[in-house]
Amino acid sequence: MNKQSTLARFKRIAWKPLVTDQEGRQDGSKFSGMPWLNGTEEWPRCPNCHKHLQLFLQLNLYDLPTVLLGEFGDGIIQLFYCTSQDPHCEVECEAFFPFAKSVVVRLIPKENKPSVVAIPAIEDLLPPRSIIGWQENYDYPNWEEGNSLGIEMDEIEWEQLSDEGFPGSGDKLGGWPHWIQGVEYPDCPDCGDRMRLVFQIDSNDNLPIEFGDVGCGHITQCETHKERLAFGWACG
Ligand SMILES: [Zn+2]
Numbered sequence: 001m002n003k004q005s006t007l008a009r010f011k012r013i014a015w016k017p018l019v020t021d022q023e024g025r026q027d028g029s030k031f032s033g034m035p036w037l038n039g040t041e042e043w044p045r046c047p048n049c050h051k052h053l054q055l056f057l058q059l060n061l062y063d064l065p066t067v068l069l070g071e072f073g074d075g076i077i078q079l080f081y082c083t084s085q086d087p088h089c090e091v092e093c094e095a096f097f098p099f100a101k102s103v104v105v106r107l108i109p110k111e112n113k114p115s116v117v118a119i120p121a122i123e124d125l126l127p128p129r130s131i132i133g134w135q136e137n138y139d140y141p142n143w144e145e146g147n148s149l150g151i152e153m154d155e156i157e158w159e160q161l162s163d164e165g166f167p168g169s170g171d172k173l174g175g176w177p178h179w180i181q182g183v184e185y186p187d188c189p190d191c192g193d194r195m196r197l198v199f200q201i202d203s204n205d206n207l208p209i210e211f212g213d214v215g216c217g218h219i220t221q222c223e224t225h226k227e228r229l230a231f232g233w234a235c236g
């Protein structure tokens with residue numbers, strides 16, 4: 001089998017978010033800005049430093065590309081992350097590992113009314129970016145993940161694929177993870193199944209932040225237990 005037909009089975013679509021530098025609807029998909037909080041909920045805080053967490057990403061699951069509607073559940077996925085430097089919660093809580101306590105990643109239903117809260121005074125508050133559309137790209141796995149899936153290609157072919165920009169770096173919905181270290185899908189705490197990629201958040205793309213030394217982060221989810229989400233990142 002040649003490389004093309006071997007790989008074709010593993011071709012996925014990754015969607016690059018198209019953004020504007022504006023605060024969008026409260027229930028809209030966005031980086032930073034004002035999250036949707038149901039009822040009387042207050043802005044989430046870090047249990048380590050008790051400061052407010054930063055909203056990194058909100059995904060309105062009704063706003064996704066058509067083929068993904070229902071794929072990740074119903075409602076809104078949110079990622080909040082503690083960016084406190086003093087104490088340095090990222091290090092103290094090992095926020096690079098999935099299920100760290102200074103990170104909230106969750107799927108919430110969208111109830112009728114949001115709670116009326118203002119964006120709190122967070123140090124180094126990230127600028128809001130509203131996601132207004134999705135650009136479709138092809139994506140392929142990296143050599144290590146490819147090998148584990150039984151894709152038979154030699155080292156040169158994998159290098160070519162990597163030189164062509166696969167798997168894609170940068171922020172993206174779906175596709176294949178751009179792993180910096182090894183393949184690091186967490187297991188679902190409920191059923192033990194390997195979780196799958198929802199969204200990749202890269203350093204210095206839509207969020208002006210760096211995960212360690214230009215690391216790359218991934219929101220993952222159990223396909224069966226859609227409320228089980230995780231966020232982890234790795235750097236070189
Ligand atoms: Zn904290």
Ligand SMILES: [Zn+2]
Binds near residue numbers: 223
């Ligand atoms: Zn599960």
